[in-house]
Amino acid sequence: MISCHVCHASVYYGTLFCPECCARVSEDSSSPTNALPAGKAADFIPPKPTESSHAPLTSTDSIALKVAGNNVGIPLFGQQEYILGRAEKGQAVIPDIDLNRFGAHEKGVSRLHCHLRFEGNSLLAIDLGSANGTFINDNRVLPDHPAMLSDGDILRLGNLIIEVTRQIGGQ
Amino acid sequence: MEVHVSRPVLRALDEPQVLYAMASIQPAQQEGEQVAPPLNLSLVFDRSTSMAGERLDTARVSAESILTQLRPQDKIAVVTFSDRAEVLLSTELTLPVSEARQRLSMIQASGGTEIYQGLSAGVNQLRQVRHPNSVDHVILLTDGRTYGDEAACLQLAEEAAQEGIEITAMGIGDEWNDSFLDSLATKTGGQAVYIDNIASLGPFLQQKFLGLGQVHADQVVVEVETTPGVTLHSAFRVNPAPMPLHEGHMLRLGSLFAGNNITLLMEYLVPPITPMDSYEISRLHLGAHLAKRATNLRTVLSLSLPVVNEPVPAPIPGTLLSAVRNVNLARLQEKALADAQTGHLNLATTRLERIATRLFEMGEPDLANTVLGESSQLRRTHSISEKGKKAVKYGTRGLVDPKHGGRLR
Numbered sequence: 001m002i003s004c005h006v007c008h009a010s011v012y013y014g015t016l017f018c019p020e021c022c023a024r025v026s027e028d029s030s031s032p033t034n035a036l037p038a039g040k041a042a043d044f045i046p047p048k049p050t051e052s053s054h055a056p057l058t059s060t061d062s063i064a065l066k067v068a069g070n071n072v073g074i075p076l077f078g079q080q081e082y083i084l085g086r087a088e089k090g091q092a093v094i095p096d097i098d099l100n101r102f103g104a105h106e107k108g109v110s111r112l113h114c115h116l117r118f119e120g121n122s123l124l125a126i127d128l129g130s131a132n133g134t135f136i137n138d139n140r141v142l143p144d145h146p147a148m149l150s151d152g153d154i155l156r157l158g159n160l161i162i163e164v165t166r167q168i169g170g171q
Numbered sequence: 172m173e174v175h176v177s178r179p180v181l182r183a184l185d186e187p188q189v190l191y192a193m194a195s196i197q198p199a200q201q202e203g204e205q206v207a208p209p210l211n212l213s214l215v216f217d218r219s220t221s222m223a224g225e226r227l228d229t230a231r232v233s234a235e236s237i238l239t240q241l242r243p244q245d246k247i248a249v250v251t252f253s254d255r256a257e258v259l260l261s262t263e264l265t266l267p268v269s270e271a272r273q274r275l276s277m278i279q280a281s282g283g284t285e286i287y288q289g290l291s292a293g294v295n296q297l298r299q300v301r302h303p304n305s306v307d308h309v310i311l312l313t314d315g316r317t318y319g320d321e322a323a324c325l326q327l328a329e330e331a332a333q334e335g336i337e338i339t340a341m342g343i344g345d346e347w348n349d350s351f352l353d354s355l356a357t358k359t360g361g362q363a364v365y366i367d368n369i370a371s372l373g374p375f376l377q378q379k380f381l382g383l384g385q386v387h388a389d390q391v392v393v394e395v396e397t398t399p400g401v402t403l404h405s406a407f408r409v410n411p412a413p414m415p416l417h418e419g420h421m422l423r424l425g426s427l428f429a430g431n432n433i434t435l436l437m438e439y440l441v442p443p444i445t446p447m448d449s450y451e452i453s454r455l456h457l458g459a460h461l462a463k464r465a466t467n468l469r470t471v472l473s474l475s476l477p478v479v480n481e482p483v484p485a486p487i488p489g490t491l492l493s494a495v496r497n498v499n500l501a502r503l504q505e506k507a508l509a510d511a512q513t514g515h516l517n518l519a520t521t522r523l524e525r526i527a528t529r530l531f532e533m534g535e536p537d538l539a540n541t542v543l544g545e546s547s548q549l550r551r552t553h554s555i556s557e558k559g560k561k562a563v564k565y566g567t568r569g570l571v572d573p574k575h576g577g578r579l580r
Contacts, residue, residue: 007525011189012188013182013186013188013189014177014178014182014189014190014191016189016191016487016492016496017495017496019502020522020525021503021525021528021529022496022499022503022529023529
């Protein structure tokens with residue numbers, strides 16, 4: 001299934017217009033989100049308060065995203081918010097952080113998958129109605145329900161695993 | 172018959188996927204100079220009390236005008252009905268025009284509306300004269316609801332369809348039952364028309380009459396045979412006369428008029444599949460009656476696509492894209508009206524507002540405002556007016572094919 005970017009209804013792959021709101025379904029055939037095979041995609045887990053022994057991250061921290069299997073950190077620096085996803089040719093809105101080079105398509109990352117935002121003193125993650133879901137430490141983040149991130153949390157977009165860390169020796 | 176699909180390939184997925192197919196049925200190229208087939212036309216007019224005045228006068232004048240244009244090979248019947256039916260002009264009689272006019276002038280409005288009475292007399296008139304090369308058509312005109320005989324009417328329509336008789340059902344004003352007339356027409360491949368303004372009746376009947384006199388084929392049917400696992404999720408006649416087709420796998424499409432195509436939009440749901448060279452989604456069995464040659468045409472087309480792991484980017488034909496969009500709007504509107512009827516008011520108003528948003532985006536502010544107006548009325552009064560319902564329904568349906576829209580103003 002893919003998700004309508006306007007009303008978040010789940011629609012079948014190949015659908016051109018959302019049957020619930022008639023918006024053009026943006027995951028068009030040129031680059032749909034790779035639907036993860038059943039069993040591979042984590043089943044729906046009701047959200048519960050993130051149990052993290054780590055300290056919540058704050059806007060004064062120097063924070064980096066580390067994609068599993070990759071040593072380079074992507075610093076979150078200079079912006080109040082970041083959209084994570086995949087940039088595709090001809091896409092009207094592209095993500096701030098393009099995860100294509102980490103095999104995002106194969107791992108089921110949507111083009112606009114997840115929103116990271118500093119709010120007050122916290123760093124929040126918000127799912128953007130992605131096809132394969134956003135998870136923090138395996139707890140699903142629901143669209144429109146921001147969840148707080150802490151140091152060492154595992155943020156998972158579909159099957160793409162990202163560690164959120166406070167950078168050692170940060171500024 | 173030509174078929175365009177929304178994607179050149181299917182994807183190997185372990186979940187269902189949607190594929191749209193648009194079939195276009197065209198007249199054969201070389202028709203040559205052949206004599207137009209005879210038309211047997213049955214006009215069935217409601218003469219219940221509410222038809223008195225302008226409505227019945229206009230119907231009478233329109234019928235008179237058709238009388239004088241009949242070709243030597245054509246036959247016409249005029250039937251009026253209230254709670255019983257009268258055959259004013261019979262297909263079996265030949266009358267001087269003056270006498271035929273005289274008979275039409277005697278139509279008096281009175282009584283209730285029992286559509287079965289009129290419809291059955293109208294269909295019987297055609298049964299008496301139909302033969303292998305005739306085009307047989309009933310035009311029903313009513314402004315009211317029929318009570319208690321709807322099932323009988325639908326059964327009759329089913330029989331008529333099998334005999335090759337098509338029904339155009341026209342509703343005047345706001346009181347008639349749109350879903351009933353829709354079903355009645357759909358069963359035979361015909362059309363339901365909303366006459367909002369009585370002045371549009373004459374031109375519509377005239378156009379219909381001329382078209383029917385020159386059909387390339389009638390009784391056009393597509394029987395959709397699907398591969399096990401594949402479902403035909405929906406089918407909609409895009410052109411001419413946009414109508415949802417909800418009669419299972421036997422899609423009755425009506426008549427193929429000169430200079431026109433019949434276009435049909437189908438939405439398939441394909442089950443999870445693995446890569447392969449060619450996957451047959453469905454077979455389309457096309458049938459049509461070629462009145463000019465007194466023969467029946469049958470042909471079959473296989474809809475097959477390769478199944479691959481990766482999507483193959485390809486442009487979607489613009490006509491298919493806009494047809495899918497407009498049909499989607501027409502369907503969402505049907506859902507919203509059904510919600511309103513079943514008391515799901517929040518859902519109904521949300522859906523209507525979404526439709527209005529799209530209509531504004533599409534540059535249809537008039538229709539968008541009509542839809543918004545109905546939505547706010549629904550919020551205020553918890554009900555939707557008959558007039559509003561029809562304006563929304565036939566207005567959105569008309570977007571699918573502006574030339575042959577469902578609402579005549």
